[in-house]
Amino acid sequence: MENYIVEMLNITKEFPGIIANDNITLKLKKGEIHALLGENGAGKSTLMSVLFGLYQAEKGEIRKNGEKVTINNPNDANALGIGMVHQHFKLVEVFTVLENIILGVEPVKKGFLEMEESKEKIMELSEQYGLKISPDSLIEDISVGMQQRVEILKMLYRDNEILIFDEPTAVLTPQEIKELLQIMKDLAEEGKSILFITHKLNEIMEVADRCTVLRKGKYIGTVDIGSTSKEELSRMMVGRDISFSVEKETSKPGEVILSIKNMTVASKTHKNNAVKDVSFDVRAGEIVCLAGIDGNGQSEFVYGLTGLEKLVSGSISLKGKDISKASIRERSASGMSHIPEDRHKHGLVLDYKLEENLILQRYWQPKFQKNHFIRFNEMRNYAEDLIERFDIRSSQGPTTIARSMSGGNQQKAIIAREIDKKHELLVAVQPTRGLDVGAIEYIHSQLIESRDAGKAVLLISLELDEVMNVSDRILVIYEGEIVGELDPKETSTQELGLYMAGAKRNTEKETEHAGE
Amino acid sequence: MQGNNRDKPKFNIKSITSHGGFKSLGAALMAIFLGLVVGFIIMLVASPGNAMAGFRFVLLGGMRRLGDVLYFATPILMTGLAVGFAFKMGLFNIGASGQYTMGMFFALYVAFMWDLPGSTHWIVAILAGFLGGMIWGFIPGIFKALLNVNEVITSIMFNYIGMYLVDMWIQKNGVMYNSSMTRTRYIDSGVQIPALGIAGSNVNLGIILAIIIAIILYIVLEKTTFGYELKATGHNKHAAEYAGMQGKRNIILTMVIAGGMAGLGGAFAILAPSAIAGSSMTYEPINIIAVNGFTGIAVALLGNAHPLGTILSATFISYIQRGGTLTSLVGFKPEIIDIVVAVIIYFSAFAMIMNTAIAGFIKARLGKQENKPILETGEGPVEEAEPQDEEEVEKEAE
Numbered sequence A: 001m002e003n004y005i006v007e008m009l010n011i012t013k014e015f016p017g018i019i020a021n022d023n024i025t026l027k028l029k030k031g032e033i034h035a036l037l038g039e040n041g042a043g044k045s046t047l048m049s050v051l052f053g054l055y056q057a058e059k060g061e062i063r064k065n066g067e068k069v070t071i072n073n074p075n076d077a078n079a080l081g082i083g084m085v086h087q088h089f090k091l092v093e094v095f096t097v098l099e100n101i102i103l104g105v106e107p108v109k110k111g112f113l114e115m116e117e118s119k120e121k122i123m124e125l126s127e128q129y130g131l132k133i134s135p136d137s138l139i140e141d142i143s144v145g146m147q148q149r150v151e152i153l154k155m156l157y158r159d160n161e162i163l164i165f166d167e168p169t170a171v172l173t174p175q176e177i178k179e180l181l182q183i184m185k186d187l188a189e190e191g192k193s194i195l196f197i198t199h200k201l202n203e204i205m206e207v208a209d210r211c212t213v214l215r216k217g218k219y220i221g222t223v224d225i226g227s228t229s230k231e232e233l234s235r236m237m238v239g240r241d242i243s244f245s246v247e248k249e250t251s252k253p254g255e256v257i258l259s260i261k262n263m264t265v266a267s268k269t270h271k272n273n274a275v276k277d278v279s280f281d282v283r284a285g286e287i288v289c290l291a292g293i294d295g296n297g298q299s300e301f302v303y304g305l306t307g308l309e310k311l312v313s314g315s316i317s318l319k320g321k322d323i324s325k326a327s328i329r330e331r332s333a334s335g336m337s338h339i340p341e342d343r344h345k346h347g348l349v350l351d352y353k354l355e356e357n358l359i360l361q362r363y364w365q366p367k368f369q370k371n372h373f374i375r376f377n378e379m380r381n382y383a384e385d386l387i388e389r390f391d392i393r394s395s396q397g398p399t400t401i402a403r404s405m406s407g408g409n410q411q412k413a414i415i416a417r418e419i420d421k422k423h424e425l426l427v428a429v430q431p432t433r434g435l436d437v438g439a440i441e442y443i444h445s446q447l448i449e450s451r452d453a454g455k456a457v458l459l460i461s462l463e464l465d466e467v468m469n470v471s472d473r474i475l476v477i478y479e480g481e482i483v484g485e486l487d488p489k490e491t492s493t494q495e496l497g498l499y500m501a502g503a504k505r506n507t508e509k510e511t512e513h514a515g516e
Numbered sequence B: 001m002q003g004n005n006r007d008k009p010k011f012n013i014k015s016i017t018s019h020g021g022f023k024s025l026g027a028a029l030m031a032i033f034l035g036l037v038v039g040f041i042i043m044l045v046a047s048p049g050n051a052m053a054g055f056r057f058v059l060l061g062g063m064r065r066l067g068d069v070l071y072f073a074t075p076i077l078m079t080g081l082a083v084g085f086a087f088k089m090g091l092f093n094i095g096a097s098g099q100y101t102m103g104m105f106f107a108l109y110v111a112f113m114w115d116l117p118g119s120t121h122w123i124v125a126i127l128a129g130f131l132g133g134m135i136w137g138f139i140p141g142i143f144k145a146l147l148n149v150n151e152v153i154t155s156i157m158f159n160y161i162g163m164y165l166v167d168m169w170i171q172k173n174g175v176m177y178n179s180s181m182t183r184t185r186y187i188d189s190g191v192q193i194p195a196l197g198i199a200g201s202n203v204n205l206g207i208i209l210a211i212i213i214a215i216i217l218y219i220v221l222e223k224t225t226f227g228y229e230l231k232a233t234g235h236n237k238h239a240a241e242y243a244g245m246q247g248k249r250n251i252i253l254t255m256v257i258a259g260g261m262a263g264l265g266g267a268f269a270i271l272a273p274s275a276i277a278g279s280s281m282t283y284e285p286i287n288i289i290a291v292n293g294f295t296g297i298a299v300a301l302l303g304n305a306h307p308l309g310t311i312l313s314a315t316f317i318s319y320i321q322r323g324g325t326l327t328s329l330v331g332f333k334p335e336i337i338d339i340v341v342a343v344i345i346y347f348s349a350f351a352m353i354m355n356t357a358i359a360g361f362i363k364a365r366l367g368k369q370e371n372k373p374i375l376e377t378g379e380g381p382v383e384e385a386e387p388q389d390e391e392e393v394e395k396e397a398e
Helices: A044-051 A074-079 A097-102 A116-128 A144-157 A174-189 A201-207 A230-238 A298-306 A328-333 A343-347 A354-358 A376-390 A407-420 A437-452 A464-470 A493-500 A510-514 B013-017 B020-046 B048-088 B096-113 B118-147 B151-172 B205-223 B225-235 B237-242 B247-270 B291-302 B307-330 B336-348 B351-366 B380-397
Strands: A004-015 A018-029 A033-037 A059-064 A067-069 A082-085 A162-166 A193-198 A210-215 A218-224 A256-266 A273-283 A287-291 A313-318 A336-339 A425-429 A456-461 A473-478 A481-486
Touching: A004 A044, A018 A033, A018 A044, A018 A059, A018 A193, A018 A210, A033 A044, A033 A174, A033 A201, A033 A230, A044 A162, A044 A193, A074 A082, A082 A144, A097 A116, A097 A144, A116 A144, A144 A174, A174 A193, A174 A201, A193 A201, A201 A230, A210 A230, A218 A230, A230 A437, A256 A298, A256 A456, A273 A298, A273 A313, A273 A456, A273 A481, A287 A437, A287 A464, A287 A493, A298 A336, A298 A425, A298 A456, A328 A336, A336 A407, A343 A407, A343 B237, A354 A376, A354 A407, A376 A407, A407 A437, A425 A437, A437 A456, A437 A464, A456 A464, A464 A493, A473 A493, A481 A493, B020 B048, B020 B291, B020 B307, B020 B336, B048 B096, B048 B205, B048 B225, B048 B247, B048 B291, B048 B307, B048 B336, B096 B118, B096 B151, B096 B247, B096 B291, B118 B151, B118 B247, B205 B225, B205 B247, B205 B307, B225 B237, B225 B247, B237 B247, B247 B291, B291 B307, B291 B336, B307 B336
Parallel strands: A018 A218, A033 A193, A033 A210, A082 A162, A162 A193, A287 A456, A287 A473, A336 A425, A425 A456
Antiparallel strands: A004 A018, A004 A059, A059 A067, A210 A218, A256 A273, A256 A313, A473 A481
């Protein structure tokens, strides 16, 4: 018999009107990294919540080391050595790293906190697994990658041997992802068993030993990573073939739509400018991608471009018209569509209905209002039209509250709104962040369709694959400056990586900055 | 009550229980019930023998004086609207008292100092009150919009500034102030708002106007682009900015309208007719902040900041206040009712939690097959998010 540390046998979990997990079996071997793969909503999180004691399954049983166990709440799970790193960290921002790690299992002597021993234990653990942390920093002061390490240390501190990682790479930069994957490998070598929930195939291929695939709440199969391929996994996950290379014709750039000259934008976090003296053009019928590692001024660039932030200097013109000082509304009305980076913060009013969100950029136009009274019939018809054309799925159609929709469909709603709005320039900022391959494929095809319709598309992306596949021209931004212009057909991911990391630059300023 | 959920015509009890308005009404009733229970316990502790009789007055006393219930509901309905309207935009207008006092002063000034024909005098006085309140809402609005000064702080300050200013202006003005009585002189009956003619009560046209204004505010909030912008800003100001809404203009406009509402409340209160011939309402400048402004916060909270809900909650609070004054007949201090109101407000602050609890309870009763997740995640919509999420993505994959 194989040595399984955890077995979830024939688990069925129903929610009103839906079976989230239908007879699912998952067996975790000791010391392996076991990936759990599925599209958004395939039932991965539900299954893990059952294991972690957040939900009770209607049918099926959980075994640990061959013995049947019941897990009624996270404390039970903890007692069995099961720990979880949630997608959204559960940390107290104003506490130190050390305080967060011991929270809930505080060591006390005579009623007083005794933290020295814990500190030693934590430092030992962090040494052992290469998890560099500074125990006395406040959580709010450390990076997201660091915060994740704290979450991992929390599990290790509690001597958990089964570690669940719920989409751990979604919030990390490429560099941090690399480090995390290494940490996971080290943990597995030390004998920890890891469940790795994700929908990123590259990561699975890199670290996992085996992979269980779920689709629509059903168990599809478990495969050895050594004997499978990315294509095979994606077919299991989606149920059809997915093309990883984006199909598109060569671009036929037309007139200049967007022209940016010497744009400089201030930073909110430090005194230097976040965007420094950036100039470039985007023409009709081409997708220009602004690539770079997160935090190199992309967000500020977009704020400056779309009017959310004032420019320090420089100018922007759209179709020959200067819009450097125009309001957000004026820019939008003169043909700029904007798919924002953060769909919850900027893109949607989550407590509004879908139909109300679909007119967020246009409610003031005569089509949707008459004498300042909203034309509800028009709004409803328009929403139904967009829902149909862009295939936005939701439980109650136009009246669904945006908050209750899935991430992929929220993004579809934003894309529908921005693409259907009359525009010349489409600014898409990380449009596929956090979405599964099916949705990514859809969004890429929409961007290309927009391009082929003669629009100028400016894509801001952190994903190398996306940059290479979708764009017609790549501009690399590093520390707020454009350090290179590349042709995706002639460059390689490695070369692009060098530019993004600031190790290479090909602008005329090269010599000027070399001495710095 | 929420009114913005346009339900399918088909009758479906589940869609009613999950309806926002149903939830807020349920929560309000629950808060009222718990408030009354606590009030009764306090009465029981204070004077066990008279508790039953006293409590009967609280519950039923208002029935005997329905005219007065409406009369006293008028100003707190207006201040309730002042707080609730700003709240819809995410602003906490704690300055309704100052706006109320300022509106009252403007109305008084027009009543005493301007010479106008009787048929229009009271109307102009009311409009003056509206203007006074608007000015006093405008100032915190400007500070918030241009300098990002927290409106709670400025509007509290302006409660004091407004009250001291008004007291000073009145005491200096011999036409308005009767120093031997230490209060304002009687207003000419021609400037008083026409009574509705219910015997033994001061109820007047003010309540009708107040209700009409509440309905207008409802229409503004739910049907107009301004309401759409205002609520969008209240829900998510970043998204509102992204959509090109003029946040600064809207903040100022909202505070001006809110202030105007409270100012009207002050005008309605001071211009109300007196049941005793030859007299009128008077104002006593004794450096006390108008309590109706703070009651407005209670009214708005209990009414879930919804204009129509505010009509109900103002009437209710006025009703138990009338009953509360009668408890003195059996030896209670009328302040007992302030405690009850305070407890009601305290509980209605938990409205969201109770929404979930009540809706969950009813749903559980209706559908036994439904399995409630062990972990509640807080507010109603969020609670339902996960299963729904799963559901629609399921469909998507098909």
